[in-house]
Amino acid sequence: MSTQEYVFLAFAFFGGFGMFIFGMHIMAEGLQKSAGDKMRNLLALLTNNRLLGVLVGTVVTVIVQSSSATTVMVVGFVNAGLMNLVQAVGVIMGANVGTTVTAWIVSSSEWAVFLKPDKIAPMVVGIGATMLFFLREKRQKQVGEILIGFGLIFIGLEYMKDAITPFKDAQAFKDAFLMLGHHPFFGILAGFLVTAIVQSSSASVGILQTLAAQGLVPWSAAVYIILGQNIGTCVTALLSSIGASKMAKRAAVIHLLFNIFGTLLFTVGTIVYFKTVGSAQGAVIIGMTGISIFHTVFNISNTVLLYPFADKLVYLSEKIVTGKDVEEEREEIIALRHLDNRILESPTFAVENAIKEVVHMGELAVENVRTAVEALVTKDEGLVEKVFQREKDINALDKMITDYLIKISNTPLSEKQQIVITNLFHTVTDLERVGDHAENIAELAAYYKEKDLTFTPEAMEEFGQISRKAIETIELAIQARRDNNPKLVPKVEDSEEEVDALEELLRQRHIERLAANLCNTVTGVVFLDSISNFERISDHALNVAYFVKDEAI
Known part of the structure; x- marks a missing residue:
């Protein structure tokens, strides 16, 4: 191919990625507006019952379409004094479960029997735009926003897949993913870096699914990349905790510890599996649905395994972020932190x-x-x-x-x-x-x-x-x-x-x-x-x- 063709393919890929993440953003906005008072009632569930916290974290992440956004909000809530660390642990765990929904939405283009999303996406955008611009009811306009976002996700994915198609037989790509599959550290590092850069695990999983749709990604590489993505998603919350209270910093650290421990457990388990009974499975090409399945199994299993040790995560976070927050001596504390910008998510x-x-x-x-x-x-x-x-x-x-x-x-x-x-x-x-x-x-x-x-x-x-x-x-x-x-x-x-x-x-x-x-x-x-x-x-x-x-x- 000529240099010009490579440039056009790069434009198509990044343009598709832009439509994909913008579609996620628009859909999340529509969902939040539509949820309205229902989301508001979730605050009342934030008791010291961690199980309810997991439920709240899951539901909120499904609505905002981003575990990073949810954990940033958790840091904001803790910083504002609206949530303690015990409650934060449950919500963070739930956020990891809720983020799996986006991967299933993306993979639906593989398993949906009727009206495949990627085929009807332009029509969905058209219907959504019609509702948004020509209907008067606010609720109908909100549904229109959701439809536009949903359609843009799949239009963006199609552009990304089309841009990658010419490279699906390129040996260099295949060798690169085989290398990531054979060297867990590099696979995890790749997932971490991409997620840290795009500041969204949902977006980075979407990119991986796009590559998988072209038959470029073996199971072993996908597993390690996904594990790295789950650590990379912690970067957003860690950055947001800069300048926050020590309690808020501990919430961000809990998120990091939770994902690191889960990644370590699964890394050891998958290395043993791919080196023994699953050696052939590691080289098998994974599809978009396979990525959704592993992503879901990892996050749910990680939550189930570490749920009983939530108090230990709180304890470790207190050892890592030591000291107490300095309180002002005045009787009435005017705390700007109560009006935390992170909650604007x-x-x-x-x-x-x-x-x-x-x-x-x-x-x-x-x-x-x-x-x-x-x-x-x-x-x-x-x-x-x-x-x-x-x-x-x-x-x-x-x-x-x-x-x-x-x-x-x-x-x-x-x-x-x-x-x-x-x-x-x-x-x-x-x-x-x-x-x-x-x-x-x-x-x-x-x-x-x-x-x-x-x-x-x-x-x-x-x-x-x-x-x-x-x-x-x-x-x-x-x-x-x-x-x-x-x-x-x-x-x-x-x-x-x-x-x-x-x-x-x-x-x-x-x-x-x-x-x-x-x-x-x-x-x-x-x-x-x-x-x-x-x-x-x-x-x-x-x-x-x-x-x-x-x-x-």
């Missing part, structure tokens, strides 16, 4: 994590209101300073959460998730304003102390009454946000109306006391400004609750 989980942080911000704001109230009642300057310091934390969270929400909004979201993100933007603003009102009350408390003012017994009782009701209102709203419970919204409405009525009543009563010279004007200003702040706090609480109600429609 799955927008559904990222949305849930953002909700948790918004709730955390709300809890800080409520605590600040309580502290401000106590500061005024007790005239404690230390509490006033505590309010001011916590308000800085709330403002910092406001910026961090807003930045994170912007990042989430740039990921593929379902229609409902887009509504949630928009509402979270507004909720953060309302909670920041609640913090501002707490700061206002603290400033009034400082003035109250400085001027040595004193409320009348009636005013003090009324101050306590409206402050308790305002705090109850914002607590109900935050609970509704935390639990995604629109049934609490009517309670928030009732409570907010009580605060409004109280504010109007107490304002009138205090004006009457001023008129009767029962308290001075300066004290009156502090009282009236305070109850006005409580009324505004309840207004913001109602806004927060209405956003939850809006999402339920």
Whole structure:
């Protein structure tokens, strides 16, 4: 062949590979959007039950179509404090099982009896594109994305196979794979390097299956390459753990240890097998389905074998990554790591994590209101300073959460998730304003102390009454946000109306006391400004609750 023909074949192979991995990406996005709340419910299963962790890891990997993405998310969850190492072990094991699904999708072109995927792929892309661009229902558009991704996978594979076809009789290729089959170290190294470079074991297995479809790969070479691919897939998680907490680094190390131990066990076993009873089998050419079978057997067997030793993996990771995470001494820790970019690999989980942080911000704001109230009642300057310091934390969270929400909004979201993100933007603003009102009350408390003012017994009782009701209102709203419970919204409405009525009543009563010279004007200003702040706090609480109600429609 001429140089030009070689160049065109290289273009075809890399173009096909590009369509293949892009198809995987598009299909994964469609699956995630379609899964929506179902993926969200998986977080609730992340208990210390490792078996449930394996299930979650398997399902998530099937949806995101990448064990690397799942393990990167695991590192993010551990770094964010949403998952401990015991839970992480199960999810990592499940991720290895879930990644086998992609190989079976690819090999279906060999064993599918009717409507072979590689033959109908162009039509599938056409149907998907029609649904995506001409149908209005979001669910139908999501199905269209899945179909486009599915079709592109097989179109890409066909381009790759066609580019390799002229070389299927080349002795150099055959000799190279025979060498990899006879030297396990080089076979494992080849699988490791390719996977580390493309950052996806599913993609590297797809490349191997493409080569196998042309009759170039013997069983022994395929086995060792697949074993190397399972170590190579750990590189992504290890890289993502750089700069993370020690616990997150341990999660990445657990992934590496799990795959290394499994690879060592199978390497020894397969070497013995190919050197003895299976010597002839090692030279037999493997097909795409054969690769899927071994890939599945390896990952499931590895999980079954090492499952009882999960605690040992945790122990080893702690010995490799020593020391404890340094915690800040402040009572309220504003941890940017809670808004971990790794979790953006799955927008559904990222949305849930953002909700948790918004709730955390709300809890800080409520605590600040309580502290401000106590500061005024007790005239404690230390509490006033505590309010001011916590308000800085709330403002910092406001910026961090807003930045994170912007990042989430740039990921593929379902229609409902887009509504949630928009509402979270507004909720953060309302909670920041609640913090501002707490700061206002603290400033009034400082003035109250400085001027040595004193409320009348009636005013003090009324101050306590409206402050308790305002705090109850914002607590109900935050609970509704935390639990995604629109049934609490009517309670928030009732409570907010009580605060409004109280504010109007107490304002009138205090004006009457001023008129009767029962308290001075300066004290009156502090009282009236305070109850006005409580009324505004309840207004913001109602806004927060209405956003939850809006999402339920």
